[in-house]
Amino acid sequence: MNPPPDIRPLPLCHLDDLSDPGSKGFVVQGRQLFAVRQGPQVFVYENRCPHRGIPLEWVADQFLDSSGKLIQCASHGALFLPESGECVAGPCSGTSLTAIPSHIEAGQVWLS
Numbered sequence: 001m002n003p004p005p006d007i008r009p010l011p012l013c014h015l016d017d018l019s020d021p022g023s024k025g026f027v028v029q030g031r032q033l034f035a036v037r038q039g040p041q042v043f044v045y046e047n048r049c050p051h052r053g054i055p056l057e058w059v060a061d062q063f064l065d066s067s068g069k070l071i072q073c074a075s076h077g078a079l080f081l082p083e084s085g086e087c088v089a090g091p092c093s094g095t096s097l098t099a100i101p102s103h104i105e106a107g108q109v110w111l112s
């Protein structure tokens, strides 16, 4: 019988590591992820644009548009809502980023 999978939460970063608004890329267990902070909330997604399946950023840790309110893919400009990952403009409109469950506890962002 196989042991149960490790489902303990993983620490991602400290909330203070993210500017507000801000974003940061991570590699966790070989997966490229990024986190976006909007005030007291943090959203984590797989760093993979649904348009071409490539990473969203050209400059390290820059996943937001100039307003700081939308996630932007650097390749063809798709825009995504930080809170849901839904693409609201661009070539993959109507699709979504892949959300990674996360939570904040004691000032630390955890992958749930």
Ligand code: FES
Residues within 6 Å of the ligand: 049, 050, 051, 052, 053, 054, 056, 073, 074, 075, 076, 077, 078, 090, 091, 092
């Ligand atoms: S690869 Fe992201 S919009 Fe084309």
